[in-house]
Amino acid sequence: MTTPRSRAEFFVGPAQDGRFRGPATGDERSMLVGFLADQRATLEMKCAGLEAELSRRSVEPSTLSLLGLVRHLADVERRWFRQVLARQDVAPRFSSEAEPDGDFDGAESGDAEAVRAAWEAWRAEVAFADRFVAGAPDLDVEGDDAWRGRVSLRWVLIHLVEEYARHNGHADLLRERIDGAIGV
DSSP: OOOOOOTTSOSSOTTTOOOSOSOSSSOHHHHHHHHHHHHHHHHHHHHTTOSGGGGOOOSTTOOOOHHHHHHHHHHHHIIIIIIIISOOOOOOSSOOSSOTTHHHHTOOOOOHHHHHHHHHHHHHHHHHHHHHHHHOSSTTOEEEETTTEEEEHHHHHHHHHHHHHHHHHHHHHHHHHHHOOOOO
16 A cells, blocks of 8 residues: 655655755845746656656647657747847747747657757756856846847746746646656
8 A cells, every 4th residue: 555645745855856945035036046947947857767758648638748848948948048138040949930839749759869859958048048147237138029029037037937837737747647756
């Protein structure tokens, strides 16, 4: 017989969980960066230990998969930090005008190369974003976005926390369907 678990317990034991150790008081930048780091770490944790299963679309009829979430969030990071704030002329990595859902639709192959490429892209975009934020003189740095108009680094950080939190909820459901793993 197994011991019942609460969904509110940690996904892994507290000793293995590096999340939620950022500042709970202090300056705005540190807190926003800490919250975003925790959300990014949650995505990684929800995908940990899986390879080919990352491409499994486990909540039918949705086309969401954990691999699709990784690819999508790589494109989201790229869009806000590289395209909008840094004003780089770079295309999304996984989606396009012709395939606006290419990040999810192209995540059907769970082969090792597809998984490696998705994580590599995501980590590269996170690293760029972290460097950009660290080098920004303040949170009022602005960029122009076709969807939102003028946005600040502050708004982008808040939006990214929101975006990851939303998709980490999806990751909870996907992971539970894959192998029964639950937890915060």
